[in-house]
Amino acid sequence: MEWLSKEKFRYFPIYEGISFENISVIKNQWPALKAVKVIKENTVLGFDTESKPISKKGETRK
Numbered sequence: 001m002e003w004l005s006k007e008k009f010r011y012f013p014i015y016e017g018i019s020f021e022n023i024s025v026i027k028n029q030w031p032a033l034k035a036v037k038v039i040k041e042n043t044v045l046g047f048d049t050e051s052k053p054i055s056k057k058g059e060t061r062k
Contacts, residue, residue: 026032039045 024031024035026035
């Protein structure tokens with residue numbers, strides 16, 4: 001896995017968000033297998049976990 005430098009990251013397009021019709025709720029095996037195939041076809045993958053960052057050394061999330 002390669003971490004992107006700030007210099008490389010600067011050239012990515014601005015993320016405009018995702019529409020609701022492009023969100024899938026996976027309820028069984030077949031859509032999950034299709035999702036894995038699509039993910040494997042891409043070179044960059046990111047997750048938004050909706051969690052706040054921890055900014056102090058030794059601090060943990062509750």
